[in-house]
Amino acid sequence: MSTVDLRTDARCMFDAALKAADPAAATMRHVVRDGNRLNISGVTCDLDLFDGIYVVGAGKAGAMMAGAMESILGDRLAGGAVNVKYGHTTPLRRVELIEAGHPIPDAAGVAGTEKIAGLLDRLGEDDLVFCLLSGGGSALMPLPVEGVTLSEKQAVTGRLLQCGATINEINTIRKHISRVKGGQLARLASPARLVSLVLSDVIGDPLDVIASGPTVPDKSTYSDCRAILGRYELENELPPSVIRHLDAGMKGTEPETPGPGDPVFDRTQNVMIANNRQALDAARTEAEKRGYNTLVLSSSIDGETREIARVYSAMAREIAQHGDPVRSPACVISGGETTVTLKGEGKGGRNQEFVLAAAAGIEGLERTVVFSAGTDGTDGPTDAAGAVADGQTLARAAEKGLAADVCLDDNDAYHFFEPLGDLVMTGPTHTNVMDMRLLLVGQELT
Numbered sequence: 333m334s335t336v337d338l339r340t341d342a343r344c345m346f347d348a349a350l351k352a353a354d355p356a357a358a359t360m361r362h363v364v365r366d367g368n369r370l371n372i373s374g375v376t377c378d379l380d381l382f383d384g385i386y387v388v389g390a391g392k393a394g395a396m397m398a399g400a401m402e403s404i405l406g407d408r409l410a411g412g413a414v415n416v417k418y419g420h421t422t423p424l425r426r427v428e429l430i431e432a433g434h435p436i437p438d439a440a441g442v443a444g445t446e447k448i449a450g451l452l453d454r455l456g457e458d459d460l461v462f463c464l465l466s467g468g469g470s471a472l473m474p475l476p477v478e479g480v481t482l483s484e485k486q487a488v489t490g491r492l493l494q495c496g497a498t499i500n501e502i503n504t505i506r507k508h509i510s511r512v513k514g515g516q517l518a519r520l521a522s523p524a525r526l527v528s529l530v531l532s533d534v535i536g537d538p539l540d541v542i543a544s545g546p547t548v549p550d551k552s553t554y555s556d557c558r559a560i561l562g563r564y565e566l567e568n569e570l571p572p573s574v575i576r577h578l579d580a581g582m583k584g585t586e587p588e589t590p591g592p593g594d595p596v597f598d599r600t601q602n603v604m605i606a607n608n609r610q611a612l613d614a615a616r617t618e619a620e621k622r623g624y625n626t627l628v629l630s631s632s633i634d635g636e637t638r639e640i641a642r643v644y645s646a647m648a649r650e651i652a653q654h655g656d657p658v659r660s661p662a663c664v665i666s667g668g669e670t671t672v673t674l675k676g677e678g679k680g681g682r683n684q685e686f687v688l689a690a691a692a693g694i695e696g697l698e699r700t701v702v703f704s705a706g707t708d709g710t711d712g713p714t715d716a717a718g719a720v721a722d723g724q725t726l727a728r729a730a731e732k733g734l735a736a737d738v739c740l741d742d743n744d745a746y747h748f749f750e751p752l753g754d755l756v757m758t759g760p761t762h763t764n765v766m767d768m769r770l771l772l773v774g775q776e777l778t
Contacts, residue, residue: 335700338772342772352606353610353611355397364404383456385409387427391466394472414429430443435471448512467542513544515545521600528548537604549593627657637670645694652698665768688739
């Protein structure tokens with residue numbers, strides 16, 4: 333098997349994973365209409381019981397999910413509003429798509445969320461609302477608490493991303509400086525019936541973390557927020573208004589987010605419609621069709637990107653030399669979401685940095701390819717989904733005057749892979765179930 337064949341196979345496996353995570357198909361699998369009755373993941377709903385039916389939400393998959401809901405509900409759908417990332421749109425008839433900023437929230441996102449909140453505030457017990465949530469929902473549905481400005485919230489999000497905080501930690505802070513996150517959207521929708529359809533972009537699929545859990549009870553507290561600030565030594569680096577608000581919450585002068593047992597959730601149903609594991613299983617099926625022996629490590633891998641890359645590099649050598657933990661032709665698959673602690677000023681994302689770090693570890697290996705990409709088609713602040721490398725990548729780069737260690741030190745994987753033509757470019761995929769990493773080790777050519 334040539335390196336070219338391995339690269340082609342890797343991309344085909346990734347494309348199979350994207351197809352499995354298609355948000356429109358996932359929505360239609362879980363919401364099925366038969367006349368005036370809906371089957372919502374096993375729960376029957378009589379449409380004749382409701383005066384108005386609406387769709388709201390936020391996330392990179394929002395456009396495709398909303399399109400599916402329009403197809404399902406037809407003229408029974410009264411309207412709605414969904415915040416999506418710039419460029420992640422599709423033509424709709426009844427639901428307004430509001431393009432907004434991600435990963436840093438912007439004024440368009442605030443305006444869209446105000447529209448969503450205003451719609452929900454008018455609903456009564458004879459209304460039904462579907463909330464569509466997917467990756468990016470936290471940033472795309474910003475509505476800061478009183479006393480905190482959008483620019484201050486932007487500063488908080490940017491600093492948390494920069495310091496290497498986990499998505500769970502970032503969302504804990506977001507919930508407590510927001511008027512909709514952490515179950516507070518359900519509070520706005522009550523007493524209407526609320527059905528939340530969720531596409532998971534978080535390890536373990538915790539509903540209270542995905543999109544910062546706007547429709548589920550929130551177990552996190554203001555005390556958790558203060559612990560996160562202490563862990564990353566951020567007490568003196570965040571806006572004073574945010575610190576004052578969190579301190580007020582600690583003292584009980586600001587209300588906590590609604591937790592388990594709160595009656596605002598009495599008429600709420602949360603449904604998980606797609607996740608990273610489904611994408612990995614599809615990639616494995618495609619790999620097996622192509623003759624590979626497969627191993628799915630985990631859909632829950634997190635931690636520092638470069639450390640995970642070293643493990644992959646070591647595994648590649650073990651497979652090539654000893655046939656363990658899987659014999660060649662081998663395909664090792666994993667998912668999840670790693671983190672990058674920024675020290676340089678370059679351009680890149682966690683998937684590109686993973687592949688660059690792994691490329692150094694597989695240097696000189698024949699018939700070996702490492703591939704990593706985000707299922708949303710966007711890796712960090714770049715237009716690439718990720719990157720691909722093989723055992724000769726560093727040699728080809730050297731011919732162009734590119735040094736892997738220099739680019740790693742500057743967190744500049746994008747400008748390493750771009751001249752090589754090794755960036756993975758997909759454009760908006762309209763889905764987001766975290767990342768997928770592939771290690772392929774082929775058989776010797778005969």
